[in-house]
Amino acid sequence: SSAPDFIKLTPCVFSIEDESSNLDEMPLMMSEEGFENDESDYQTLPRARVGQRNRGLGWFLLGGWKVLCGSCCDCLLHICRRKKELKARTVWLGCPEKCEEKYPKNAIKNQKYNIFTFVPGVLYQQFKFFLNLYFLVVACSQFVPSLKIGYLYTYWAPLGFVLAVTMVREAVDEVRRCQRDQDMNSQLYSKLTMRGKIQVKSSDIQVGDLIIVEKSSEEPVTDPTVLIPFLFCFFSPGTCFIRTDQLDGETDWKLRVAVGCTQRLPAVGDLFSISAYVYAQKPQLDIHSFEGNFTREDTDPPIHESLSIENTLWASTVVASGTVIGVVIYTGKETRSVLNTSYAKNKVGLLDLELNRLTKALFLAQVVLAVVMVALQGFVGPWFRNLFRFIVLFSYIIPISLRVNLDMGKSAYGWMITKDENIPGTVVRTSTIPEELGRLVYLLTDKTGTLTQNEMIFKRLHLGTVSYGTDTMDEIQNHIVQLSSCVLTASGPKVRKSVSSRIHEAVKAIALCHNVTPVYESHVGVNGETESAEADQDFSDDNRTYQASSPDEVALVRWTESVGLTLVNRDLTSLQLKTPSGQILSFYILQIFPFTSESKRMGIIVREESTGDITFYMKGADVAMASIVQYNDWLEEECGNMAREGLRTLVVAKKSLSEEQYQDFESRYNHAKLSIHDRTLKVAAVVESLEREMELLCLTGVEDQLQADVRPTLELLRNAGIKIWMLTGDKLETATCIAKSSHLVSRNQDIHVFRPVSNRGEAHLELNAFRRKHDCALVISGDSLEVCLRYYEHEFVELACQCPAVVCCRCSPTQKAQIVRLLQQHTANRTCAIGDGGNDVSMIQAADCGIGIEGKEGKQASLAADFSITQFKHIGRLLMVHGRNSYKRSAALGQFVMHRGMIISTMQAVFSSVFYFASVPLYQGFLMVGYATIYTMFPVFSLVLDQDVKPEMALLYPELYKDLTKGRSLSFKTFLIWVLISVYQGGILMYGALVLFESEFVHVVAISFTALILTELLMVALTIRTWHWLMVVAEFFSLGCYLASLAFLNEYFDLSFITTWPFLWKVSAITLVSCLPLYIIKYLKRKFSPPSYSKLSS
DSSP states (O other): OHHHHHHHHHHHHHHHHHHHHHHHHOOOBOSGGGGGSOGGGGGGSOBOOOOOOOOSHHHIIIIIHHHHHHHHHHHHHHHHTOOOOOOOEEEETTOGGGOSSOOOOSOOOOOSOOTTTHHHHHHHHHHTSHHHHHHHHHHHHTTSGGGOOSOTHHHHHHHHHHHHHHHHHHHHHHHHHHHHHHHHHTOEEEEEETTEEEEEEGGGOOTTOEEEEEOOSSSOTTTTTBOEEEEEESSTTTEEEEEOHHHHSOOSEEEEEOOHHHHTSSSGGGGGTSOEEEEEOOOOSOTTOOOEEEEEOSSSSOEEEEEOGGGEEOTTOEEOSSEEEEEOOOBGGGSHHHHTOOOOOOOOOHHHHHHHHHHHHHHHHHHHHHHHHHHHHTSOSSHHHHHHHHHHHGGGGSOTHHHHHHHHHHHHHHHHHHHOTTSTTOEESOTTOGGGGGSEEEEEEOSTTTTEEEEEEEEEEEOSSOEEOGGGHHHHHHHHHHHHHSOTTSSSOHHHHHHHHHHHHHHHHHHHSSOOEEEEGGGTTOOHHHHHHTHHHHHTOTTEEEEOSOHHHHHHHHHHHHTTOEEEEEOSSEEEEEOTTSOEEEEEEEEEEOOOTTTOEEEEEEEETTTOOEEEEEEEOHHHHTTTBOOOSSHHHHHHHHHHTTOEEEEEEEEEEOHHHHHHHHHHHHHHHHOSSSHHHHHHHHHHHHOSSBEEEEEEEEEEEEOTTHHHHHHHHHHTTOEEEEEOSSOHHHHHHHHHHTTSSOTTOEEEEOOOOOSHHHHHHHHHHHHTOOSEEEEEEHHHHHHHHHHHHHHHHHHHHTSSEEEEESOOHHHHHHHHHHHHHHHOOEEEEEEOSGGGHHHHHHSSEEEEEOBTTBSHHHHHSSEEESSTTHHHHIIIIIIHHHHHHHHHHHHHHHHHHHHHHHHHHHHHHHTTTOOOOSSOTHHHHHHHTTTTHHHHHGGGGOOSSOHHHHHHOTHHHHHHTTTTTSSHHHHHHHHHHHHHHHHHHHHHHHHTOOSOHHHHHHHHHHHHHHHHHHHHHHHOSSOOHHHHHHHHHHHHHHHHHGGGOTTTSOHHHHTSHHHHHHHHHHHHHHHHHHHHHHHHHHHHSOOHHHHHHO
16 A cells, blocks of 8 residues: 555655755845845845865865864774664563563763773873873973983973872762762662562663653653653553653643553553563654554454554653553663763863963974074084973973963862852852853753743733733632622623623633643542542542643633632543532533644533533634634734733633534534545644634733743843843744743844745745844744755854844754754854753753753753753853853963963073073072972962952943953963063063172072062062952962072072172062063053953942
8 A cells, every 4th residue: 555655755756856956056145135136036046155165285284184183083983882773672561581682771871981991081181282292292301311401300290280180170070970870870660570569770670671650749750761651550541641841841741641452451460461562663863753563462363552652651751640550662872862862072161272272372482492592503413402402491481380270270260159159059060161151152041941930820811891910810709709609690780790791701711621630639549439429529629730731721720710610520521610609510522622833722612511502612822813703803902912011822712503513513523534635634624614703702811930030131141242042842932922021032123933944945935034134033943943954054044143032942952952063163152051951951061061950840951061050040140250250360360370481481591592502491490390389379379369340240231241252361462462571571580680690600590580489479469450368368478488498499599698688689670670660551551541340340
């Protein structure tokens, strides 16, 4: 039967290929001049092409070699790590030993290294930086006698210290990750065996095991990452609800159905007495579909049942009701949640990369300087050896303490973030990138649980002539109570009666038209007889909870309960409502038309038991319902008003049907359901025949409560120049509504909803339509996004980046990560992703900086993130205060440490050139080690406490943050200024000491070294913008250490000379000349061209 289908499909394939080949020559309008052209003429518009890079010798030398080496390594890695091919499988019930293949262990593993790869891995991560590799080479060169300059410890001690600090930090992080994994893998679950129920660790669960999954309110019960098709459900009639928010971000409760064959077994133990197996498709990425078959062999004939997504329970989902027994199909790496998770990469901050570039520039300068020295010598003797000695001699140009200071600084910033009382509960999980928080341009945020609390509250009921808000709900309650206590025809004002009856009709419609099931906690596992016997007690039970596939529906039913009409019972064929007087109204469910994203509405046909009246109720989005209801003049306006308030609106309508009308409809409907061709279209056409001239009852408004202070936080981020993109797995309408209510899209801004596109031609037209819009927010679905990226990636990203805000709805976890990577590639700006669910992990790990929120959706996102916060509003302070300070402090610290190295190298160069270009060190042994550590380390490191403005100012003027994204705090310009300062100061110190030197060379060393230490301490004071008491302590402590150590440094200094008056005035004079001009320049600059922060602080 499938052969004809193939024949039928073939022509279509050719036509699509033809269209694609035409589109290759087609232009996508990317220029202003084509705006006037008609949309149908898009084949003639000028095409924008991305310039192809010329890959010649220049490209190879300028970094092409890196690309080639990288791709070779990737290729080798791919060959070594070649994945096992995934196959379909046959799984026998409760018999893991019958599995034909070996399946992956059901364990979570977030560790980067193991016991063998730790040391090589950490060393590789360290020495891939030019800075550290350079020091390793210089330190190793000291083992060659002819190249040896000074003592070995002066080179190996700092390098060893750097590596030790890094290894300890990495080891601590790795141990923490290992402990977290062990906690997750040792969670206990109930496994069903021949001997009864036993407890097993999640890591011991195997394919084929029968697992009992119970209702959970806290942790995702199936975190052991298994796929369980239901076999048995302790919840009548073989159904239950699950929550999938950890997987796809949707908080709706989804209905799942047990396998009919096993559900009919008399007892749970009988699962082991039958011979049955499940045939399942190979592991897939798609979380919305599943194909499989259930076969029971020990009957005649064998029973076959098809399995679909309705029979499954994925990993990272939560059972919301009842208890389920399932057979494990996929474990570990083969589960949907793990397949949709990208692996964590080692994140390197932009500041580290910039400093790495500057150290390469310094190395170049160092080599040039060494060549100049050898050239001035006249390339005499073993000049090549002298060249290398000079390179080692000037190796202080690139200071090894740079990495130590920066790494210690990062740890200090992490500690400050953790200890900040204004953002309690914040955890720094990746201590290497706090500066990234100060450079962000794009913030990609999840919606559910991140921007919203995911709690729906009924806010507004509009009847056309009268509107009820939260403060007037008691009036509705009074009307319902009056109507239930007296007959409708009782005496009373006529107008009043009509309002009462209209309210009653509207509330009744809301109480009936839904997919909600009431559940009574106290009667779990009670058999059918008891339930019917205790029906009355059931209905009055306070322990009632509602379950539905949408939180909106639950909010509506809760509201009808609050005004007096309570849903007390529901099964597949009937439902009961209870009035305020305690009377039970029973209705038979004749038909249900579920909500779909295409129809945007749901309907139900019910027959009232007492009167036999048949009514068709319908509710849906205003766009879908406007054409269905009778003419009115208020619906469109009121929907707009509610949407502006950030409410999610639903239009409710009804139509009374006679017995004949219903019978006619039912026969046509059943006939349409049996047709083989175009079944969906035929069924929709029959239902549409009913959806005409319906009576408009009311308009409802439900609010999805936003997280605390979301609006001011988004406003703050926007003013700081950060572009915000919302990526959500939720529906388009919901996403648009939240974008408006959270002020992600401002009130006066247009929204362009990107029409659904499925091929290249449609994408082309729609992109041209979008190109004509200016300054409007974009809303696009995941499917359309995929089509656009397949054919017009560059053009789409260019257009989207010009939008003030972008909302992507119906995004899969993999798509979220793909969008992050796209922004990184096309814009080269820093990205930050924030989310709170398991479906956000891929996005968080892909971003330059990932922030996780510990929310209702568990801790998965928080554990995978670089920074973990407890509330969305904390991101404001995290970026504006801590991110800004971390970047500015690290930039100042990095440049100052470089200055410290360059100044001593300048002095060495001057010294060597004066003394006949001899490759002899100016300062030896402890003087060099002490200079970089005990004499200057504390004041220089105290720059991590510096701040240009107070935290309150930084939050009040987020525009200060915008300046940082340009990277002006650390650039080649600022670096050049520091180089000039170093050359000036080094020259003054050395020439000054030589001019003023007495009869002995040892006096030059004493004068110049003392002046050097004083200059460094004064330069720290010059750089500081806000003094902290620890900075003052550090300055005086370092000075004290130097003065105290003079007594022990008699091999370097002449102690009798140091205590004389000439020594003091010479040192003071040289220090004054080296520092005073810089103080004067700084004063003048602040007076005539002050930076933005100084204007605020003054």
